[in-house]
Amino acid sequence: MELKSTHSSPVLADPAPINKTRLGILSTLSSSKCIPVPRRKPGKLDEALSNGWLDAMKASSPPRKKLIKGYSVEVALDDAETAYCSWKIKHPSALKSMQQITKRAKNKKIAIFLDYDGTLSPIVDNPDDALMSSEMRLAVKNVAEFFPTTIISGRSRDKVHKLVGLTELYYAGSHGMDIMGPVGVTASIDHHGCVKLTDRQGEESKQYQPAGEFLQMIDKVFRTLVEKTKGIRGTIVENNKFCASVHYRNVDEKNWRTIARLVHNLLKDYPHLQITHGRKVLEIRPVVDWDKGKAVEFLLDSLGFTNQADVLPIYIGDDRTDEDAFKMLGKKKCGVGILVSSVPKETKAFYSLRDPSEVMEFLKSLVAWKKMEDA
Numbered sequence: 104m105e106l107k108s109t110h111s112s113p114v115l116a117d118p119a120p121i122n123k124t125r126l127g128i129l130s131t132l133s134s135s136k137c138i139p140v141p142r143r144k145p146g147k148l149d150e151a152l153s154n155g156w157l158d159a160m161k162a163s164s165p166p167r168k169k170l171i172k173g174y175s176v177e178v179a180l181d182d183a184e185t186a187y188c189s190w191k192i193k194h195p196s197a198l199k200s201m202q203q204i205t206k207r208a209k210n211k212k213i214a215i216f217l218d219y220d221g222t223l224s225p226i227v228d229n230p231d232d233a234l235m236s237s238e239m240r241l242a243v244k245n246v247a248e249f250f251p252t253t254i255i256s257g258r259s260r261d262k263v264h265k266l267v268g269l270t271e272l273y274y275a276g277s278h279g280m281d282i283m284g285p286v287g288v289t290a291s292i293d294h295h296g297c298v299k300l301t302d303r304q305g306e307e308s309k310q311y312q313p314a315g316e317f318l319q320m321i322d323k324v325f326r327t328l329v330e331k332t333k334g335i336r337g338t339i340v341e342n343n344k345f346c347a348s349v350h351y352r353n354v355d356e357k358n359w360r361t362i363a364r365l366v367h368n369l370l371k372d373y374p375h376l377q378i379t380h381g382r383k384v385l386e387i388r389p390v391v392d393w394d395k396g397k398a399v400e401f402l403l404d405s406l407g408f409t410n411q412a413d414v415l416p417i418y419i420g421d422d423r424t425d426e427d428a429f430k431m432l433g434k435k436k437c438g439v440g441i442l443v444s445s446v447p448k449e450t451k452a453f454y455s456l457r458d459p460s461e462v463m464e465f466l467k468s469l470v471a472w473k474k475m476e477d478a
């Protein structure tokens with residue numbers, strides 16, 4: 104499938120070069136036209152902490168843990184079931200709303216966007232253990248046979264590609280800052296917030312700005328964080344290429360403030376980096392006007408799915424960073440946002456699914472519906 108884009112990234116000073124241009128052959132791109140990268144506003148540690156870091160860290164806690172085959176897996180409390188049921192009145196099950204969704208999908212081009220952790224794989228203590236089942240892999244493979252499908256993850260593109268293991272998909276790693284289609288053309292955002300393109304062989308082709316500095320900066324931050332957190336038991340620092348992730352899931356809660364302080368202090372030296380919060384993880388990423396929502400827009404444009412009237416993007420995700428995509432779909436009134444959660448959560452998604460196993464059932468139902476339609 105051809106990967107095209109008419110999307111004019113808001114981070115580009117001159118959107119013209121990317122217009123009506125096939126990714127990978129952007130020979131008209133200029134390297135000098137780039138708006139300055141916004142800097143994070145400086146703030147005092149206490150302000151930052153009281154303004155929500157610690158609160159946010161606590162709020163990203165799972166409701167309770169239960170041991171399943173040696174992993175602690177997030178599950179909803181029985182006594183929270185009532186609250187969950189009333190939340191679902193506002194965010195109905197996508198599985199139970201299949202008829203409503205397929206009615207909207209009829210005669211439309213569907214594009215599927217799937218988050219990885221917590222959506223295709225269950226949340227577990229060790230990020231390396233977050234494997235998707237072979238049944239899920241088959242469900243994703245089948246869905247991709249009918250609809251262009253993107254995996255959009257906070258993990259690095261390489262890592263999530265390896266975990267999913269399907270070559271026929273689009274992959275958007277580092278929260279959408281590193282995109283690659285099945286044809287092998289990649290678009291990533293450099294430290295100036297500019298799009299950089301890489302061709303099938305992995306060689307850099309027509310790039311908008313040199314990308315080296317940004318990768319180095321994240322890599323340096325990653326290494327510093329590994330060094331600084333090695334005394335804090337349970338901390339895991341992950342290098343996600345355009346993002347460094349500090350996991351505190353396995354850290355004693357009394358040490359969370361130390362982690363927050365440490366990350367805050369480090370960021371004083373990096374005004375072009377900022378923090379976002381995920382599920383028991385602090386994600387250090389560039390201050391660029393790019394998120395999963397922008398990546399979805401970019402991919403839809405790349406696919407030539409620009410006419411909102413005959414396109415239906417379906418986005419399934421479980422985390423805060425997925426809210427940017429839900430928000431974008433809501434604003435454009437053009438898609439189906441599905442939050443994966445077994446507990447009530449504030450969300451811009453309209454529908455919900457309880458856990459990855461329901462995600463799998465939903466994907467299977469979508470394929471079954473499409474087969475019936477085509478028959």
Ligand SMILES: O=P(O)(O)OC[C@H]1O[C@H](O[C@H]2O[C@H](CO)[C@@H](O)[C@H](O)[C@H]2O)[C@H](O)[C@@H](O)[C@@H]1O
Binds near residue numbers: 219225227256
């Ligand atoms: O956008 P996603 O695909 O959802 O990635 C977000 C982060 O997911 C991973 O961390 C989360 O899942 C881990 C494994 O279940 C869990 O241990 C951790 O607490 C969660 O935050 C991944 O490790 C991160 O790099 C991603 O940024």
